[in-house]
Amino acid sequence: MITFLSGGTGTPKLLRGMQKVMDRHEISVIVNTAEDIWISGNHISPDLDTVMYLFSGILNTDTWWGIRNDSFYTYDEIIRLGIDEFIKIGDKDRAVHIARGEMLRKGMRLTNITRILCDRFGVREMVLPMTDSEVTTQVKTDLGLIHFQEYWVRAKGKIGIEGVVRSFREPPVATEEALAVIEASDTIVIGPSNPITSISPILECEGIKNALLDKLVIAISPFIGSAPVSGPAGALMQASGFEPSSRGTYNCYDGITDIFVQDIRDPIMLNNSVRYDTLMVDEEKSIALAQEILRIARKN
Numbered sequence: 001m002i003t004f005l006s007g008g009t010g011t012p013k014l015l016r017g018m019q020k021v022m023d024r025h026e027i028s029v030i031v032n033t034a035e036d037i038w039i040s041g042n043h044i045s046p047d048l049d050t051v052m053y054l055f056s057g058i059l060n061t062d063t064w065w066g067i068r069n070d071s072f073y074t075y076d077e078i079i080r081l082g083i084d085e086f087i088k089i090g091d092k093d094r095a096v097h098i099a100r101g102e103m104l105r106k107g108m109r110l111t112n113i114t115r116i117l118c119d120r121f122g123v124r125e126m127v128l129p130m131t132d133s134e135v136t137t138q139v140k141t142d143l144g145l146i147h148f149q150e151y152w153v154r155a156k157g158k159i160g161i162e163g164v165v166r167s168f169r170e171p172p173v174a175t176e177e178a179l180a181v182i183e184a185s186d187t188i189v190i191g192p193s194n195p196i197t198s199i200s201p202i203l204e205c206e207g208i209k210n211a212l213l214d215k216l217v218i219a220i221s222p223f224i225g226s227a228p229v230s231g232p233a234g235a236l237m238q239a240s241g242f243e244p245s246s247r248g249t250y251n252c253y254d255g256i257t258d259i260f261v262q263d264i265r266d267p268i269m270l271n272n273s274v275r276y277d278t279l280m281v282d283e284e285k286s287i288a289l290a291q292e293i294l295r296i297a298r299k300n
Ligand code: GDP
Pocket: 006, 007, 008, 009, 010, 011, 012, 013, 047, 192, 193, 194, 195, 197, 198, 199, 220, 221, 222, 223, 227, 228, 229, 230, 231, 232, 233, 263, 278, 279, 280, 281
C-alpha cells in the first residue's frame, strides 16, 4: 500500500495518474481538513470532496473542485435572497455538505462520515481525514485574523498577509485510521500540494511525524523556480518564513523527506533530489509522473 498526504489540487492531479497505474485498493489518502468551513449551516471540506469526487470519476477537473456539470440553482437563489455566500457551491456538491453537516451535528466522526460518503460514491480507495476534530488555517492580515477561504476565495488573495495561524479548540490528533494506513505502507508520498495550507496541517497532527520516521517518504515540489504552479503558496510560504521555492518546501518538511522530487524546469539545485516532468497538464502527464513515483517506491 502507498499512503499519500493530500490537499485539493496538486496531489489529486497525481492521484488521477496513480489510480491508473496501481491497484486502487492499495491507495490510501490522508487529506487536509484545515480549509474546512461551515457555509449556510453546511460543512464544506474542499480537499476531502475533491479527492472523493476524483476517485468516483465525477470531479470537475477544469477547476479541481466541485462536481462536473453541476447546476447552481440554489447558489443563484441564495445570492438573490441577499445571503453572503462567497463560495460558489453547486447543487449536488451542496447536498454532500448538507449530509456531512447533518452527520457531524449528530456527533459522528468525520472519518466515519467520509467512509459513508465514499461508499455512496463508489470510491474504492481509502480516503481519510487527517483528524476528527476541527482545525482551521487562518491568515494574519490588516483586517485581523481571517479564515484562509476568506483570504483566497473572497479576497482572491489580493490582501497582504503577515503570518499563518492554525486555530483549534484542542490540538489536532491524527486518527487511528490515518496512523494505521501509514503503518501498513512502506512508502508515503507527499504530493505537490501547498506546503503551508495542505501538507503542514497534516504533519502537525499529533502522531503523524513519528509514524513517518521509518518509512520511505517521497515529496514532490509544488514550486518551479520562485512560483508555485498555481495558487497562493508563494505568499503563504513567505508569510511563514520559508523561501517560496523547492528549497523552501524541502525545509518546510523539516528533515522527514527521503527522496525529494523537483520539476525538470526548476532552476534551483538541491542535493539528493531527483527530477521529473511534474507539470500535470493532462491525464497522460499525471500517469507518466505516477509511473515514475511508483518506480522509485518499488526500487527502494
Ligand atoms: P488546494 O487545497 O486547492 O490548495 O490544493 P493543493 O494544496 O493540493 O495543491 C496546490 C498546489 O498544487 C499549488 O501550490 C500548486 O503549485 C501545486 N500544483 C498544481 N498543479 C501542479 C502540477 O501539475 N505540478 C506540480 N508540481 N504542482 C502543482
